[in-house]
Amino acid sequence: MLVTVTWSEVQGDDDPQWANNCGLYAYLTPDWQEILYIGKVDGCTVRRRWNAPDKTAFWRDLERKRQIFKHILIFGEIELDVTDVFTPRLTRQKIADIESLLIHEVQPWGNVAAKSSRISRTGMIVTCAGTWPLEERIYLDFG
Numbered sequence: 001m002l003v004t005v006t007w008s009e010v011q012g013d014d015d016p017q018w019a020n021n022c023g024l025y026a027y028l029t030p031d032w033q034e035i036l037y038i039g040k041v042d043g044c045t046v047r048r049r050w051n052a053p054d055k056t057a058f059w060r061d062l063e064r065k066r067q068i069f070k071h072i073l074i075f076g077e078i079e080l081d082v083t084d085v086f087t088p089r090l091t092r093q094k095i096a097d098i099e100s101l102l103i104h105e106v107q108p109w110g111n112v113a114a115k116s117s118r119i120s121r122t123g124m125i126v127t128c129a130g131t132w133p134l135e136e137r138i139y140l141d142f143g
Contacts (some may be wrong), residue, residue, distance in 0.1 A: 001124060002081035003098055007130040010046065010073040017075045018047040022090070024076035024099055025049065029068060032133045036062065036071065037110035040099040042092045046075055053115070058110050066109070074131055097121040097141075102128075105139045 005024060012015045019143070025046050027037040038059065041049055050053070062068050078090055078098060101124060103111045124141040128134070 001121065001125070002080045003094075003126045004081075005076040005098065005102075005125060005126060005128050005132075006079065007076045007128060008131045009131055010075055018050075019045050020075055020077075021045050022095070023078050024095070024102070026074050026076070026108070028072040028074065028133055030070045030072060032072060035106050035108045036066075036068070037108050038099060038102050038106065040095050042095045046092045055107065062093075063087070074133075076128070076130075076132075094121075097124060098126055101126055101139055101141050105136075106134065107111065 007026070010025075018035065021041050021043060023041055025039050026035050028035055039049055062071070078095065080090055082095070096122075100113075101120070103113070108138060120141050122141060126139045126141075128137045128139070
């Protein structure tokens with residue numbers, strides 16, 4: 001399965017990307033040098049995940065443990081290779097698999113799940129395009 005995730009910065013409170021409800025998001029340090037957290041939206045909005053009760057400990061720890069009081073938010077729009085008959089549509093499970101692969105490979109500070117072990121989707125290749133802050137842009141799932 002070939003996947004492209006095109007990342008773009010969410011700028012300001014009125015950016016329409018806050019309303020996206022299908023894709024990935026990431027929190028970065030203000031200098032764009034580190035990905036702090038990678039998450040997914042698959043039915044709720046980016047804004048709702050940003051304000052979610054389960055993020056309270058993350059925001060608290062980010063300030064207390066890392067002394068980070070501002071962050072950059074980027075959104076990743078997911079596109080599947082439409083020529084592959086085995087991956088014709090984006091499902092919740094595929095979004096979760098893509099998120100899991102990126103967390104496992106990038107090892108963001110704020111993510112706990114999928115850092116050490118994960119269920120893989122053997123053969124998945126994820127390319128991060130757009131404003132992806134890391135030099136590495138292609139992630140392979142070998143299972």
